[in-house]
Amino acid sequence: MSEPLLQTRNLSMHFGGVKAVDNVDFTLAQGELRCLIGPNGAGKSTFFKMLTGQLAPTHGEVLFRGNDISHAHAHEIARMGIGIKTQVPSVFDGLSVRDNIWLAASRLNSRERARRLVDEMLERVGLTHAADRVVGQLAHGQRQWVELGLVLSTEPELILLDEPAAGMTHEEVNKTAALVREINRTKALIVVEHDMQFIRMIAKQVTVFNRGCILVEDAVENIMRNPLVRDIYLGKQAVAA
Amino acid sequence: MSARHLNLLGLALVGIIGLAVMWLTPRLAELDTVLDLTVYMIMAILALSLALIWGYGGILCFGQSAFFGLGAYTYAIAMFNMGESTVPLLLAIVLPAAFAALLGYFMFYGRISDVYLGVITLTMTLILFNSVNSTAGPEFHIGTARLGGFNGIPGIPPLNWPLNKNAPVDLEGMFYLSSGALLLTYFGLRVLLASRFGRIIVGIRENERRAELLGYDPRTYKLATFTIGGALAGFAGCLFANWGNFVSPTIFGLAQSAQIIIWVIVGGRGTLIGPVLGCIGIQWLSAALGANQPSGGSDLWSKIFANAPLILGIILIAFVLLVPRGLVPTLGDLGQMLLNGRRERKRRDLAPQQAE
Numbered sequence: 001m002s003e004p005l006l007q008t009r010n011l012s013m014h015f016g017g018v019k020a021v022d023n024v025d026f027t028l029a030q031g032e033l034r035c036l037i038g039p040n041g042a043g044k045s046t047f048f049k050m051l052t053g054q055l056a057p058t059h060g061e062v063l064f065r066g067n068d069i070s071h072a073h074a075h076e077i078a079r080m081g082i083g084i085k086t087q088v089p090s091v092f093d094g095l096s097v098r099d100n101i102w103l104a105a106s107r108l109n110s111r112e113r114a115r116r117l118v119d120e121m122l123e124r125v126g127l128t129h130a131a132d133r134v135v136g137q138l139a140h141g142q143r144q145w146v147e148l149g150l151v152l153s154t155e156p157e158l159i160l161l162d163e164p165a166a167g168m169t170h171e172e173v174n175k176t177a178a179l180v181r182e183i184n185r186t187k188a189l190i191v192v193e194h195d196m197q198f199i200r201m202i203a204k205q206v207t208v209f210n211r212g213c214i215l216v217e218d219a220v221e222n223i224m225r226n227p228l229v230r231d232i233y234l235g236k237q238a239v240a241a
Numbered sequence: 242m243s244a245r246h247l248n249l250l251g252l253a254l255v256g257i258i259g260l261a262v263m264w265l266t267p268r269l270a271e272l273d274t275v276l277d278l279t280v281y282m283i284m285a286i287l288a289l290s291l292a293l294i295w296g297y298g299g300i301l302c303f304g305q306s307a308f309f310g311l312g313a314y315t316y317a318i319a320m321f322n323m324g325e326s327t328v329p330l331l332l333a334i335v336l337p338a339a340f341a342a343l344l345g346y347f348m349f350y351g352r353i354s355d356v357y358l359g360v361i362t363l364t365m366t367l368i369l370f371n372s373v374n375s376t377a378g379p380e381f382h383i384g385t386a387r388l389g390g391f392n393g394i395p396g397i398p399p400l401n402w403p404l405n406k407n408a409p410v411d412l413e414g415m416f417y418l419s420s421g422a423l424l425l426t427y428f429g430l431r432v433l434l435a436s437r438f439g440r441i442i443v444g445i446r447e448n449e450r451r452a453e454l455l456g457y458d459p460r461t462y463k464l465a466t467f468t469i470g471g472a473l474a475g476f477a478g479c480l481f482a483n484w485g486n487f488v489s490p491t492i493f494g495l496a497q498s499a500q501i502i503i504w505v506i507v508g509g510r511g512t513l514i515g516p517v518l519g520c521i522g523i524q525w526l527s528a529a530l531g532a533n534q535p536s537g538g539s540d541l542w543s544k545i546f547a548n549a550p551l552i553l554g555i556i557l558i559a560f561v562l563l564v565p566r567g568l569v570p571t572l573g574d575l576g577q578m579l580l581n582g583r584r585e586r587k588r589r590d591l592a593p594q595q596a597e
Contacts, residue, residue: 054454075453075458084454090448091448091451092448092451093448094447095443099440099444107456150455
């Protein structure tokens with residue numbers, strides 16, 4: 001069996017007495033697409049912050065390709081190849097869409113190549129027509145696409161998406177799902193999402209977080225049928241669906 | 242007209258006006274006007290140093306005067322010891338830059354937040370003020386240069402042409418040098434800001450966390466920006482010491498450091514031409530108000546108008562409340578609105594024809 005891409009051991013984040021994430025052992029294989037679900041406050045976003053160096057864990061470790069990155073700086077982790085789309089779109093609000101993507105593309109590429117990549121990425125996330133608009137003036141859904149474009153432009157090996165479909169129309173959600181599947185042909189992803197339709201469209205393996213711990217990990221069909229998961233999280237939504 | 246064309250037009254305009262002022266002033270104006278304009282130009286370079294680090298780098302430095310003063314004192318001290326200005330001029334740039342780099346290293350790598358950064362830089366310039374202020378005795382000297390404490394250092398020898406100490410720069414030469422240096426600084430910064438480095442520091446100003454998550458180390462970029470700002474301020478300080486042949490501790494004082502911030506606020510952050518215009522305008526105004534003083538009308542209004550700090554304070558408050566983005570960005574927005582309005586009308590005029 002090949003080495004996992006990402007592994008956490010006893011990963012914990014305590015804020016005072018609150019155990020936001022508690023002893024999480026998580027493994028992601030090369031090229032895998034994993035969905036992460038769980039009620040609000042289950043620790044998903046905190047987990048993501050520890051994977052990207054935005055928070056240093058209270059204890060435990062994060063191994064990316066076998067290297068411990070639990071205390072590395074955010075920019076070092078980004079350079080190793082982990083990209084993240086955060087829950088609230090984190091973009092350069094005062095700059096144009098084109099400049100946003102350019103900033104991401106130009107870290108690894110020459111001037112000429114970066115310019116070409118920006119045009120390709122604008123096309124790919126469907127923002128060519130809005131390229132010269134200031135990002136702060138765009139709708140929430142569009143800013144999500146800008147951020148997705150930023151993340152993809154740094155060509156990471158592992159992409160973390162925190163609620164990528166939030167604030168999108170039904171059509172946009174379909175588009176996002178298609179894009180996620182396309183990305184997964186070459187890269188590994190972890191996706192946090194509440195939208196169960198969206199999960200069904202993309203998921204194979206699902207991890208359920210509850211109160212800072214992993215509740216259960218299984219194939220998506222089994223998760224949907226699992227009464228425990230329904231109780232804590234899915235509730236009526238899944239019954240109706 | 243596209244944004245790119247407007248940009249080039251603006252650059253050309255600045256260049257032409259700058260060169261015209263530079264060429265015409267000594268030919269048309271009296272010597273005292275030339276002297277006044279010289280110091281405006283020097284201060285405008287200082288304003289540009291803060292325009293870079295605050296307006297583009299997002300680093301609010303309350304103590305830009307520290308680097309300005311260090312540049313002036315370094316030049317003075319080195320000049321008394323060496324007698325030839327090439328090395329003192331270089332030292333007046335390198336030393337403040339090194340000091341900025343050291344201070345910046347601790348602030349940025351220590352992840353000091355913005356508010357504390359303002360406090361630390363302000364404290365730094367006040368510490369320098371107090372230290373230098375208390376070096377009046379003859380025991381305080383560096384080589385042959387006496388520091389002079391609150392009396393300052395008078396009679397600083399002027400710059401000479403490189404490596405030739407028998408060819409000092411005269412008053413008119415000083416004007417050419419200062420205005421030329423201002424133009425070079427302006428265009429140099431434009432080039433810097435259009436480069437990859439410049440675009441990244443603006444990105445970090447917009448969203449430091451995102452820049453980090455893309456793999457940029459904000460600490461390095463901020464440190465570099467801060468150091469360039471220190472070097473520029475030091476250079477301006479060197480020119481200032483030349484202009485009056487004199488430097489005193491007030492150069493480090495609260496009034497001086499506050500003034501630099503006011504120039505940038507009034508002119509507008511995120512532009513270069515704004516702080517230059519803000520700086521020149523406010524200095525001109527202070528001079529004009531100050532000139533009123535001795536004539537001494539005794540009625541209330543002439544007393545109020547003779548009180549320059551009061552008037553300047555009112556202007557600052559008015560700007561912060563009414564034009565918070567500063568003069569140039571606000572005028573730019575107005576221009577954009579008018580332009581859009583005209584386009585809108587044009588489109589409406591065209592619409593029926595297209596329908597046919």
